[in-house]
Amino acid sequence: MRDDLLVQLQEWHEEDEFQEIVDAIQAIPVEERDYELVNHLGRALNNLEQYEEAVEQFLTVAKEGTGDPLWHYRIGLAYYYLEQYAHALQAFERADELDPEDEDTLEFLGWIRSKMEEPSESAEKPVDTVPSVSEISIAPVRASHLEAMGFWNDSAEAADQYVLAPPTDGQIESMEEQLVFKLPTSYINMMKLHNGGVPHYRYYPVSQVEAAKKVRVEIKGILGIGREKAHSLGGQAGSRYIIEQGGYPEIGVVLCECPSDSEIVMLDYRESGNAGEPEVVHVDKKEGCKITWLAPNFETFIQGLVNEENQPANLQGAL
The missing domain is CATH 3.40.1580.10 (SMI1/KNR4-like)
Structure with missing residues (x-):
């Protein structure tokens, strides 16, 4: 049954039926969703541009994702589109460490570094953010x-x-x-x-x-x-x-x-x-x-x- 579901999820992904993926996985009780299913859910949420929800899902399997470059890539992508570039940078840098020279990872790293070099138009404004899974120090601020x-x-x-x-x-x-x-x-x-x-x-x-x-x-x-x-x-x-x-x-x-x-x-x-x-x-x-x-x-x-x-x-x- 589970193998059939995974096949179906992949087919939906290839057909851009991302909401079908979300609905199918969310119908499964939380305690029965394993690492692979949560990653399918997070990826589908990314594709639906529901990035905050995607980050929340990825964080629930943070412990298992520590050594998985694809997990770091996917949560980094969500952070990137949320314009949380410091978080995205750390996620993609870790993905690059685990899977060196991946072209997509390197491309995102280039974009992120370019974005971080741009002057911020909202430096004095609080920006909505999401929880970070990266090891980021809490800097002394006011x-x-x-x-x-x-x-x-x-x-x-x-x-x-x-x-x-x-x-x-x-x-x-x-x-x-x-x-x-x-x-x-x-x-x-x-x-x-x-x-x-x-x-x-x-x-x-x-x-x-x-x-x-x-x-x-x-x-x-x-x-x-x-x-x-x-x-x-x-x-x-x-x-x-x-x-x-x-x-x-x-x-x-x-x-x-x-x-x-x-x-x-x-x-x-x-x-x-x-x-x-x-x-x-x-x-x-x-x-x-x-x-x-x-x-x-x-x-x-x-x-x-x-x-x-x-x-x-x-x-x-x-x-």
Whole structure:
């Protein structure tokens, strides 16, 4: 049955019947769609010029696509037509590393580099963007930039529970010593702009192969660097407290609280070591502390957050 479907999908692709592909795959339950089907869906969405939806689909199989040049090519194409040239460049550069001298990849690389050399007419304007799967550092920019883009929900309650003054280098070093883990540079840079808080964008899609009961994870707040607030990394209800009192696995640092007291999002250092670049995972205590992989790094996680309407955070220029 599945082989017949794949043959049909390819026939529809060759006949430019892209909506047929989308309808057929979307009729399949999310948990039953494998890597190949999601790639067919993303490619069809690209061909229908539904680029944001295509990126969202490709991101659900990001883990499996790491070593696949075609996956990087296809998500890079979506970024290109969304005019997210920095993201597109990284995707196509990775595709070129995996499949050197592919003519289509080289052609896009030429176009992207040319576009990036052009002066931007909207340098001062926020531009709608989509989550990036690339390893892009969060560059230091004005705090007002993030605020203007509406990423943070700076209600009185959120500020009281989470938000601290920007951390000094000494405070960062002290926190890393206490936690025994080196915090990601991208996380530190973001906290220097807005140290902890409640984002408007609180949902993250779960990788297709990881999804069981959940298709997305909801967070309640992001812990900042400090000890003054209970909901901060070193606070009374911070990372060490949550791990020790909640019986969570000793794999790293608690990054986000979730609405459910039995769930958290963590920086996972098992693969990288204590001084390396951690992955981001979800841990569910009700499921026997089941660990679900979310993102390869902090910046990808932040850029992948969406709101209730499934719209991505507008982080152009800040990520």
